[in-house]
Amino acid sequence: xxxxxxxxxxxxxxxxxxxxxxxxxxxxxxxxxxxxxxxxxxxxxxxxxxxxxxxxxxxxxxxxxxxxxxxxxxxxxxxxxxxxxxxxxxxxxxxxxxxxxxxxxxxxxxxxxxxxxxxxxxxxxxxxxxxxxxxxxxxxxxxxxxxxxxxxxxxxxxxxxxxxxxxxxxxxxxxxxxxxxxxxxxxxxxxxxxxxxxxxxxxxxxxxxxxxxxxxxxxxxxxxxxxxxxxxxxxxxxxxxxxxxxxxxxxxxxxxxxxxxxxxxxxxxxxxxxxxxxxxxxxxxxxxxxxxxxxxxxxxxxxxxxxxxxxxxxxxxxxxxxxxxxxxxxxxxxxxxxxxxxxxxxxxxxxxxxxxxxxxxxxxxxxxxxxxxxxxxxxxxxxxxxxxxx
Amino acid sequence: xxxxxxxxxxxxxxxxxxxxxxxxxxxxxxxxxxxxxxxxxxxxxxxxxxxxxxxxxxxxxxxxxxxxxxxxxxxxxxxxxxxxxxxxxxxxxxxxxxxxxxxxxxxxxxxxxxxxxxxxxxxxxxxxxxxxxxxxxxxxxxxxxxxxxxxxxxxxxxx
Numbered sequence: 001x002x003x004x005x006x007x008x009x010x011x012x013x014x015x016x017x018x019x020x021x022x023x024x025x026x027x028x029x030x031x032x033x034x035x036x037x038x039x040x041x042x043x044x045x046x047x048x049x050x051x052x053x054x055x056x057x058x059x060x061x062x063x064x065x066x067x068x069x070x071x072x073x074x075x076x077x078x079x080x081x082x083x084x085x086x087x088x089x090x091x092x093x094x095x096x097x098x099x100x101x102x103x104x105x106x107x108x109x110x111x112x113x114x115x116x117x118x119x120x121x122x123x124x125x126x127x128x129x130x131x132x133x134x135x136x137x138x139x140x141x142x143x144x145x146x147x148x149x150x151x152x153x154x155x156x157x158x159x160x161x162x163x164x165x166x167x168x169x170x171x172x173x174x175x176x177x178x179x180x181x182x183x184x185x186x187x188x189x190x191x192x193x194x195x196x197x198x199x200x201x202x203x204x205x206x207x208x209x210x211x212x213x214x215x216x217x218x219x220x221x222x223x224x225x226x227x228x229x230x231x232x233x234x235x236x237x238x239x240x241x242x243x244x245x246x247x248x249x250x251x252x253x254x255x256x257x258x259x260x261x262x263x264x265x266x267x268x269x270x271x272x273x274x275x276x277x278x279x280x281x282x283x284x285x286x287x288x289x290x291x292x293x294x295x296x297x298x299x300x301x302x303x304x305x306x307x308x309x310x311x312x313x314x315x316x317x318x319x320x321x322x323x324x325x326x327x328x329x330x331x332x333x334x335x336x337x338x339x340x341x342x343x344x345x346x347x348x349x350x351x352x353x354x355x356x357x358x359x360x361x362x363x364x365x366x367x368x369x370x371x372x373x374x375x376x377x378x379x380x381x382x383x384x385x386x387x388x389x390x
Numbered sequence: 391x392x393x394x395x396x397x398x399x400x401x402x403x404x405x406x407x408x409x410x411x412x413x414x415x416x417x418x419x420x421x422x423x424x425x426x427x428x429x430x431x432x433x434x435x436x437x438x439x440x441x442x443x444x445x446x447x448x449x450x451x452x453x454x455x456x457x458x459x460x461x462x463x464x465x466x467x468x469x470x471x472x473x474x475x476x477x478x479x480x481x482x483x484x485x486x487x488x489x490x491x492x493x494x495x496x497x498x499x500x501x502x503x504x505x506x507x508x509x510x511x512x513x514x515x516x517x518x519x520x521x522x523x524x525x526x527x528x529x530x531x532x533x534x535x536x537x538x539x540x541x542x543x544x545x546x547x548x549x
Contacts, residue, residue: 024547037547044542127549176549294396298412305411348547371412 011134018127019354023338027348034377035348036365039176041240041321043295045277046288049239052280053273061272067264069097069248073275076282077248085208087220087231093253096260097270097278101206101234101247102128107259108202108230108249109136109170117167119202122153123356124324126176126204130356138167144358147315147326151180155189162197169194171219172204174211177355177364178324179317184217191225200255201229206247207320209238209289212297216319220250227252230259237320238289239281244274296321299367303374307365310382311389321368324352328361330388338363340388345380394423395432402436439534451480451496451525452503454511455489457518466490469516478506489521500524 006013027033044050068074074091082088089095098104105128109119115137121129123142130140143161145151153171169190173182182190194201201219208216220229234247249259300317307314307325314325327337334351341347350366352359367374397409406424410417427433442449458469466484473493474482481494493511497503504522512520528536 018549020547020549024545027546033546035546038544039548040544042544294393298397301414302411305414350547354549 015131015134020127020350023348023350023354026339026342030342030346030348033342033346033348034369034373034380036367036369036374036377037348037350038366038368039322040242040368041237041292042368042370043240043292045239045241045244046281046285048284048288049241049277049281053244053277056273056276061276063272065269065272065275067269068095068260069270070272070275070279073097073279073282076279077250080282081231081250085216085218085221087218087226087250089250090253094250094256096249096256096263097275098234098247098249098263099267099270100236100245101204101232103263103267104230104232104234104247104249104259105129105170105202105204106132106136107262108232108255109133109138109168110262111255111259112200112202112230113138113167116165118163118165120158120161120166120169120199122158122169122171124151124175124177124352124359124362125355126172127355129170129172129204133170139165141166142356142358145178145180146358147313147324147362150315151175151178151324152182152186153190154186155193158190159193159197162193162199166197166199168200168202170202170204172206174205174207174216174317174319176207176320177322177350177352177359178362179320179322180315181211181213181319182217182219184222187217187219187222187225191219191222194228195224199228201225202232203229204232206232206234207237208233210293210296210321211319212293212300213318230255235278235281238292239278239285240292241274241278241281244271244277246270246274246278296367299369299371299374302371303365303367303378306375306378306382310378310385312385321366323365323367324362325365326362330385332388334360334363341381341384344387345384347377347380347384349381392427394420394427398424398433398436439532441536443528443536448498449496450498450500450503451494451528452500452507453523453525454493454495454507455521455523456491456493456511457489457520458491458516459518460490461516469514472514473511476506476510478503478510 074095077095078089078091109132113136118139118141119133120141120143122145133140141161143157145153203219205218220226220231230249230251232249235241303323304314312325314323317323334353338349338351349363352362393413406421407417410420460466461468478495479493480496483492485492495503495506507520507522
């Protein structure tokens with residue numbers, strides 16, 4: 001008998017652990033630290049939605065649902081997308097309820113990629129895009145975005161990064177970790193390029209409700225985009241429903257039907273009680289969403305103001321709940337800055353490099369934390385920056 | 391609704407500087423706006439929300455349904471004006487339905503409240519009848535839930 005084969009497949013063994021993971025372990029050792037490293041709302045899910053889930057359990061709704069999700073939720077979602085963002089989808093053929101936006105991303109790349117196809121991914125970005133692409137047999141190609149352009153994706157950068165075999169763009173605006181949003185002209189240029197090069201667009205719009213300067217504009221609303229766009233969204237951020245694991249995908253019937261097939265084999269269907277909670281959230285929780293958005297906006301003004309005051313250049317994030325200041329003038333790398341800030345002042349921020357190499361020189365500060373904690377964290381951070389730049 | 395009012399309703403102790411930072415406005419402007427709201431009596435007063443039970447102070451609340459005969463030309467306002475001046479009266483509302491006034495009376499004991507109803511409220515001219523209901527336990531008062539709640543736990547760092 002020869003040497004036993006490795007038990008973990010090479011593709012998986014080669015996947016690097018998330019940069020967040022290592023930092024999480026460091027922070028866990030300092031329980032008294034104030035964490036600005038959390039990418040989920042500090043609010044609890046609105047009571048109406050929680051109560052709907054309790055009622056669902058009381059009635060014994062504990063069985064499988066259709067793979068694509070319960071009909072009422074799909075219809076309510078179609079209404080919502082039309083009402084809020086003026087994009088229309090057929091709830092019977094063009095919508096799929098998924099286990100978080102994360103599953104929708106995974107399904108999207110698995111459904112559209114042939115082995116070796118490239119996916120263009122604007123960076124810095126959420127941690128799962130490149131790994132999902134690799135697991136689906138694709139090749140991630142990062143496209144750098146920069147503070148000078150408000151971290152908006154520039155069509156000419158996309159064109160420059162486009163390689164043979166490019167199949168799709170996977171983008172996220174409002175953006176985690178930068179808080180950037182895309183304006184209409186920028187989106188139009190990206191869509192024009194996608195049409196020219198026959199690229200599909202996977203658009204993660206999970207932060208769509210968290211815009212502070214007007215309404216969100218979905219990529220699919222740009223003329224020519226709808227037929228090549230998979231719109232991904234979820235209930236985690238706006239409705240504070242991270243733990244329920246519920247998201248959705250919307251797109252052309254051909255693609256969504258195919259995604260539904262993959263989804264039906266891998267997960268059967270999303271959790272029943274979570275779907276009933278989400279239905280209630282869509283129907284009756286607009287005021288709660290507005291209340292949370294108002295509070296995030298207050299925090300945003302405070303944190304961005306304080307970061308700039310302490311001498312860390314922070315462009316104005318217009319969406320999501322993150323500030324992404326430059327730490328260049330401290331002379332430290334992102335990792336050094338985050339580690340020293342944690343050890344010396346017990347404040348946790350996430351090094352920008354956790355979101356791709358182009359995050360070097362930045363740190364992500366989440367303002368999904370109460371104002372008193374943010375204010376205390378800013379006092380400590382200013383002291384730290386003062387010490388370092390002395 | 392005005393953003394400043396929402397802020398101050400949540401935390402009346404915010405300074406103008408703090409409010410200005412949260413609203414993204416100059417401090418001077420916020421100062422003037424608050425002064426104007428006070429002058430216009432939009433903001434009538436600033437006070438603390440106190441859990442008296444926790445402070446060890448016994449408070450008894452009675453909700454008294456009062457039927458009255460309205461007076462010609464004055465409606466219910468004249469009798470309401472007489473009732474609201476009693477310091478024991480915590481709140482007073484004109485109601486639709488089977489009775490006319492809801493009088494919320496605060497006292498140190500049930501006896502206190504009962505005496506007030508019997509000796510002050512019921513004998514008033516135009517008062518036809520009263521029905522007293524005592525509060526046994528407050529769960530939520532003016533939008534504030536009284537029970538202490540445990541904080542929910544989040545992971546310390548997440549993507």
